[in-house]
Each structure stands twice: as C-alpha cells, then as structure tokens.
Amino acid sequence: MADRAKLLTTPGVFGNFSTYKVRADYMKLPAAERKAAAAEAQMVIDKHKDKVIVDTYLTRGLGAGSDYLLRVHSTDMAATQAFLVDWRATKLGMYSDVTENLVGITKALNYISKDKSPDLNAGLSSATYSDSAPRYVIVIPVKKDAAWWNMSDEQRLKEIEVHTQPTLQYLVNVKRKLYHSTGLADADFITYFETADLAAFNNLLIALAKVPENTHHVRWGNPTVLGTIQSADVLVKTLSGM
Amino acid sequence: MADRAKLLTTPGVFGNFSTYKVRADYMKLPAAERKAAAAEAQMVIDKHKDKVIVDTYLTRGLGAGSDYLLRVHSTDMAATQAFLVDWRATKLGMYSDVTENLVGITKALNYISKDKSPDLNAGLSSATYSDSAPRYVIVIPVKKDAAWWNMSDEQRLKEIEVHTQPTLQYLVNVKRKLYHSTGLADADFITYFETADLAAFNNLLIALAKVPENTHHVRWGNPTVLGTIQSADVLVKTLSGM
Amino acid sequence: MADRAKLLTTPGVFGNFSTYKVRADYMKLPAAERKAAAAEAQMVIDKHKDKVIVDTYLTRGLGAGSDYLLRVHSTDMAATQAFLVDWRATKLGMYSDVTENLVGITKALNYISKDKSPDLNAGLSSATYSDSAPRYVIVIPVKKDAAWWNMSDEQRLKEIEVHTQPTLQYLVNVKRKLYHSTGLADADFITYFETADLAAFNNLLIALAKVPENTHHVRWGNPTVLGTIQSADVLVKTLSGM
C-alpha cells in the first residue's frame, strides 16, 4: 500500500490536480444509482491504493469552474492516469466533465535551502501549523515570465528570499506544498494550501502580491481553486444529493 | 438567526457572489413543478437563515453572462457553501449553470481611515444615501497589477485618496460595499453597488476611470454584473414564467 | 405609447443591445408552432409599447456570434428588462441563447458641442443622411484605456476633434448613434451605425483607425455586429423557416 506520509513529503513524487463539473443530468439518475456512487468511488480509490493516494475536495459554491477537486499522488504518473481513467468510468465520473487538470512533480527546496539561505531556511523550520485542523484548500497555478527564468540563479534566490520573508508569520495557520510543472502542464508551479483561516490566507496572498516576484507572474490563479476538505464518501454523497 | 444588519456592516464577514444561467429545458418542465420552485427556494433560504443571509437579483436582459445573481453573507464560508449546495439541489438550482462565483471578505477601511486620511474619512461620513430606494445592483470584480501592490503603503494611500475625492458627491445616490478577494478568487476585490439612478452610477464610474489608479487595473469588470433587486419569490417566479 | 422619435433623439434614454443564437432544436418544432412565433413576438412588443421601443435585425450569415439582434430603448431600464424577460418567454425566445448584451445611456454631446468646438459642431449639422434607406446595421462596442481617461478634458477634446474631422464626409451615407456604458457593461461606449453603403462604412472605419484616438482602444468590436434591418415579423419568420 502506498505510503501516504512518504508520498506527501519526499521529492520526486507526481501530483495530479483535476477539477470536475457534474453534468446536470446526473441528478436525473434514479436515487439508487446515485446512492451507490459513494461506495463505487471508494472502491476505485481502494483498487489503486497500492500505488496512488487520493484527496478529495468540494468546490461547488466556492468558484464557477468546478464542483469538486481531486489531488492524486504517486511515484508513477501512469499509475495516476490509470486511477483517473477508472474514476471516469465510475457512475459519478461518467457524469463529470474535467475542467482543469494540472500535473507536477515535487522537488527538494531550490532556493531557501540550508546552504543557500540558512537564516530563512531556519525560519521555515522555526514554526509549524498550530491552528485548528484545516477545513479549506486553495490551489493556485503559477506561470512565470521569460524575464524571471532568464535571471541568474543569484537574482532569483534574492527574489525568493524577499518572497519568503513575509510568509513566515503564516506558517502557523497556512500549510503549503509546491509542485513543479514546467513542460508538464501550462504552468510552472502548482501551489497548494490548506487552512482553517481564510482571512489569514487572504493576508498571506496580499503579502505575496506585494513583492517584486509578482511582476513576473503571467499566470497566478486562473483558476484559483477554493474548496473544502471532504472525505470521498462525503464528497460523492453531497454531489449525489444524498 | 443570522443578524442581517451586523453581517452587512462588520469586518470579517464572507461575501459570496454567484451568477447563474437557467438552462433552456427548465421551461419544458410542467408548470406545476415550476410553480413550486419559488416556495422551495424560500425553504432553502429559511433552512440556512441561522448562519447565512441571501440577497437575490434578476440579471436577465441586462447582461449576457447570467439570468440571476445570488449574494450570500456568512461568518463561515463552509456555511455559505452548504447553502449553495442546497440551492443547487432545488428545482431551479438543478436547472441552473453557474457562470461566475467570486468570494471575498469584508475588512475595516484600509486607507481612508480616521488616522490615515481624516478629511476624506470625514467626507465619507458627511453624506448618506438619500435617493429613492435602490432598484439596481452592479457588481464589478477588480484585480490590480503587480506595480500597484509593489507601491509603498503611502503611495497607495495617495492613489486611493485621489480615487475617493470624486466619489464623495455620489454618496447620496449610490451605495457601495467592498470585499477583499486576493487568493480566494481570481480577483483582488469585489465592488458592490446599489442605486436607483443608473445615470449617476455611470458618471461615478467615469470619474473612477479618470484617476491614475485605473492604470493599475488588470481586471475591472469581466463580468460587470447589472441586475435589478428582487425578492427570492419574485426572482424565481419570473424565471419560472409564473 | 412610447414616443419613438423622442426616445431616439433625447439624452437620458437607455439603449439595450442583445444578440441571440437560435438553438438547433428550434427547427424541430412542428411548423405550426414556428408559424405562430412571429405573431407572438409582435404581441410581446405591443404589450410593452407604452414604455419601450424595439428594433430588430437579422445577423445570421454576417457574423459567427449571433442570428439576430434586438435594440431596445426606454427611459426606464427595468421596463426594458421586463420586455426582454417576456421576449425570452416567447417560443422563439425560449429557443434563443443570448450571446452578447450591452446597455448604455444617451447623453448630450460631450466634446463637439457648440461651445467647445463650434466649427466641427456646425460641420456635424451641415449635412444629413441622403443615401437610400439604410439596409444594414453595425454595432461596435468600445472600451478605452486608462491613459485615455486620465487625459485632461482639453486633450480628449482635441483627440475627438481629430477623430471627428474625417467622419464629416460620411454624414450623407452613414447614420450614427452613441451610447455611454462605463460601469453598466464591459464597455465604455456602444457605437451604432446604419447604412445602405457598406463600402462607405468600411472607409469610415478605416478613417477612424487612422487617428491617434485608436491607440487608446482596448476594445473596438469583439464583437463587431453586422446585420440587416428587418421588421420583427420578417425576422421571426426568417429564423422560423417560414
């Protein structure tokens, strides 16, 4: 069975984010069929549990682009694809249209490492999430302009240091995770956040808007995906009107 | 029961704006089903009235993007989501496609406060809406460029002062409300207006186009949502052909 | 009954432009139902004739965005909305999807007035339309950049004078009308033209492309709506295959 803790913390893991809209005719299915959907979804998750882990989120009502979000991790992108193909063959999946699908890979810290930026690296380790359990997820794709990528490594390091400083205070109430997507999707990064405090998150993102790095964003959101963290069971039942 | 006056005036409240198109097949439902839709909509609003308040607007005929607009306030975004999930499970909701959905949070005045800009702050308090009851709503999403956010606080304060001055004369005939959305949606602000005088509103927005702040808009509208203020009962009956 | 001549010439009148595509399944309706559509459309126009006037245009075959265009004038935008809601409840309206909908308000001349620019104002009055009756309509939405709006009034007056000069020669074969939309729609202006001579109109628009004002267009068209002027009766019958 896939090791969830390891997949969520080690480099070289593929993250796959896909959002879906449930088509209107799904609710016209007999209640019995929709009632069976949650168990079927869980069965597919279980079928692939040796290779992939799946997180599920309800986005309906929090953004126009989707009703739900899947985050899938695996060390083998083909295994992730196999799961998503099976998901689309479930009852709910057959009535779902994919509206965004971004893939990325996790890496060791590029800039704020012990070697390159020891103080900020220490800062990143000095605090951990201490708020109540996160209820919300936010996914924000990022694409940077050619000027950013054509900077020297030193210049980019400086920019990321300026970026990192104001974020330290939010370590206690916003969890973050970064995926690298250049060439794998129409984004350079997928930034993933969990929080119980959307006001704090809003302030964090305003702080990130205020640093020069922001002048190099050609995509920052579009879509910004906001959802609530839900078990697959609750998610599918909610979308099935159960 | 949620305190409407408080939710509409205090900081830290979440505002959720969603627009919908009613699918063509809705009008093919038997009249009896459509006739029941208004009562059902009210029932869902009542079910959630302890946590959320709901305002409803008819946008059909005033913009291509939607037939109606919902504005939902709550101190808990998950409660707002729960209401909207239930709305989508009503008869009208099942035949509605969401076309835009933006969320934001209210805050105390950032710039034109008693401390930072006392004269303009006094100006904002010197006049109140005195026109006939507003019949129209306008919602305009705003996103600002990186140059704006990278200004010093003092520079931004100056810009907002220049922005505020020409708006004072419209306090008497345009009501306004501001929501902060950075990181929560693909916008930095949701600006909400009510008026009985669309000509005055047009002049207000021209005045806002004429200040330097306007050079920092990367989104200002898109969509501009224009609607008439309607009770949920009238809204649903109108869209149901009743 | 609404005074057509007055609504088309006085300031403070709301103009509403909406374009529609007829869904494919409309033609699958029994011929009898489609045959009744023209009379029903006229009935709705008549029902609202005390408050709104309606002009109808066939755009099918002249642009990908729509099959027909409605232009509605009224001194009360809510009355316009009431008409359009009723239109959408007619047989043809129920099978129509709105593809664009822009609203604006008429105003007295802002720039080329007797006071500010007497010579050009006289020029505007020196010639009137003398070609054969217009058969074509063109609607072009305009949005101007922040630099335009941040000019001084004098600068903008000069730009509009340069804009106006080359247009004088087309007074004889192109009719024009201007609506102001800032804040009411995602445009600053709706420019409306009627002509019998599309070659002359093409030359007029090339002349307008050649003045510096054109550097301030962030929207100029998108869509450019081209249609033929048709009575409601002919329009509905044409689209109904009658």
Next chain:
Amino acid sequence: MADRAKLLTTPGVFGNFSTYKVRADYMKLPAAERKAAAAEAQMVIDKHKDKVIVDTYLTRGLGAGSDYLLRVHSTDMAATQAFLVDWRATKLGMYSDVTENLVGITKALNYISKDKSPDLNAGLSSATYSDSAPRYVIVIPVKKDAAWWNMSDEQRLKEIEVHTQPTLQYLVNVKRKLYHSTGLADADFITYFETADLAAFNNLLIALAKVPENTHHVRWGNPTVLGTIQSADVLVKTLSGM
C-alpha cells in the same frame, strides 16, 4: 446568372467566409436523409446563382475549428445573407454550427499600384500561377494595430513594399486574394490563398513573418483555416458519410 470570373476579379465585391462544425447527431439521421443532403445543398446554391457564387472546402482533420468552409461572393451582401440563411435551412445546414464568419470587400490595389510602386507592380504581373491545380485553401484573418494605421501613407507604402518583395517568388505556386474588413468584422483583412504546395506556402508565410509589418499584427490567424478544395457535392457527401 452571376458572372464568376467578374466577381472574382473586380473591386467592390463582397466576400463572405464562414466555417462550420457538423453536430454529432447529424450522423444519427437515417442514411436516406443524409444521402439527400448533397442534392439539397446544390439546389440551394442553384437557387441563388443569379446573385451569388459559392466555393466549398473541407477543413475536417486540418484544424480544430471547423469541418467545412464556405466562401460566398456577391455584389450585394444581403443577397449573400439570403443564401446563407437558406443554407442553414438545409438538412446539413440545420446540423451545422457556425464557428467563424468574416465578411470583407474587394478593392483595387491600395499600395503596389502602377503609380505608387511601378517596379513591384510590374513584378506582381511578371509571373502567374504555373503549378498543378491548387488542392488546398488557406484563409488567414489579419488585424493591424493602431500604430500601423497611424503611419503616414508613405510609411505604410514602404512597409508594404518590403512585404511584397519576398512574395514575388511565390506567385508561381501560391494564388492570393485580399478582402478589406475594417468595421465589417473583427479583422482588417481576410487573406485567401490557394496552393498545391503547402511547403512553398509555409515558406511564403515565414517570409512574411520576417518583415517589419509583422510587428503590427494584432491578429494574424486565429483561426488559420486550412482546407482542401472540394465541390459542394463531394463536400456534403464526405461529411454525410456517403
């Protein structure tokens, strides 16, 4: 009957380009209905042959935007519209969704005339198409920026001379035709090409990319329409699975 040779060579003729996708349910019609479609299409073309000429192209498989392209010429745009309205009432037309529709007008040479640019004008006449019969069509809409239109006539002439020089060598294997669209569509020009040699055409367009005029393109393609030249009979049969 409309004079094809004249319509294709004289100024003041309207060209109408429309692309279509055939809806999926077309192939679910009984074979007999689809079999009759080709004759019906020809009948409509014949009905209008006194005023319009029609060229037909198969684009399926060569671009995502359409399955087929119609090019219609007439000296009266309303006559063109009448044909296209009738086309949409044929069996195939009823199952077609229009995906682009641009109109333009032919004019005498603006720049490379005998007077203004005698050498290049002679160059344009010095060679004619001598390759095998064209099998392919390419349609590329063009929109130029305000800086282009604000150049003096002399500057623009120079730019077009630089544009024309490298194109002379392709006179033998690429046919071209130009339509003017400013104000009639969201383009300034429709450029139309026929060729039997797509490699030569690719080289021609690379040559055009390499001249300064290219810096003034705000639209150059989008869509680029590539198709094969087909009779109406073959086109309709192919799309009908016959």
Next chain:
Amino acid sequence: MADRAKLLTTPGVFGNFSTYKVRADYMKLPAAERKAAAAEAQMVIDKHKDKVIVDTYLTRGLGAGSDYLLRVHSTDMAATQAFLVDWRATKLGMYSDVTENLVGITKALNYISKDKSPDLNAGLSSATYSDSAPRYVIVIPVKKDAAWWNMSDEQRLKEIEVHTQPTLQYLVNVKRKLYHSTGLADADFITYFETADLAAFNNLLIALAKVPENTHHVRWGNPTVLGTIQSADVLVKTLSGM
C-alpha cells in the same frame, strides 16, 4: 505500405496532431458496440496504411483538454485528411469532439547544421536516447513574436545555439522531433517529445525557459499535451471501458 522509418526521419513529411474528447454519451452505447470499436479503429488505420502512419496516445487524466491524441504522418496532407475523415466516421470517432488540431511539415535542420554550427551539430550526434523505452509523449506548440522573425539569420542562429547547448545532456533520456507550422496552423512549430523520465523532461523545459529565446514566445504550450504512448487497440479499449 508507407515506410514508417522514412516518414519519421526525412524532411518534407507532414505531421498532423489532433486531440479529442470522447463525449459522455459514448459510454451509454451497448457494450457490444464499444467492444467493436477497437477493431474498427484498427481497420481504418490499416485501410490507409499505404499512405499514412498513425500513432496513438492516451491523454485522459493528464490534461483537461483531451482524452486522446493522434499523430499522423504522410507525404500528402490530403491523404492524412482522408484518414482523419474516416476516423471520425468510426464509432469512437463519431463520439469524439476534436479539441486541437495542428499541422506541420518536417525540414532539414535550419540552424544547428554541419555548416553553420559544426560543434553543436556534432554534439547533437554525440549521444542518443539510452533510457528505457519511452512511455510518455509531450506535444508543445510554439509561436514566436515578430521581433524573433525580424532578427537577422545570424542573430537567430546565435539564439538557437544558446538554446541548444543546455539540451545536449537530455539527448539520452528525451527524444525530440520538430514540425514547422507557420501559415498552416496558429503556431510556428510543433515540438514533439517522448520520454520515460518526466522529471528529466521537466528539467529540460526549465533549461529552455532560461534562455533568451524564451522572451520571444507568444505561444509555448496552450495546450501542453501530455499523454502515455498506447497502441490503438489499448487506447480504444481503455476509452471504451473494455
């Protein structure tokens, strides 16, 4: 029968890339019909095997834009079109909507040739793919700005040399192929990659982002197509739920 090795290595060959979404109602077909789809797809490929070669890829789950990708090579674009028209007439094809379709032509090396850039040319030949068999495909359309095309040939050569240098190290784990599309599609190039190592590919694309050439990209992706390499048989069976 078409010579696969030759078509994949010689200049003057047309490459056609098309992506598709399978419509939701496909899965509502009786299993027997879907079961026959794979054989039917193979039959169509075989029917055209004298002129075209077809490669098939599963993209579902790896991007929102499509479920599968076809790459077709031929020396005659009309032959390619004939195949794709037949594909769309298969059971799966009839339930497929094309979402992107780009065409290009292969050419001899333009810049890094033995003559112009002997060292880098030798570098390109010094290593060959030595990783395990590729499992993944990536297709990235490229469009360059007018400034790029207006450079002298020498300047562009220098840029491409700087582009090529960091790519040499990836010859061992990423296969590449280039198609020229100017004027044939809304792109200048189609870049095609195969790899077994998506992490290496991500690093290659980051290296390409870091060279000045990247400042001249007006399209680089949009869509980035990521898929797994599958036989037609497996592809069709997977999408058919078999």
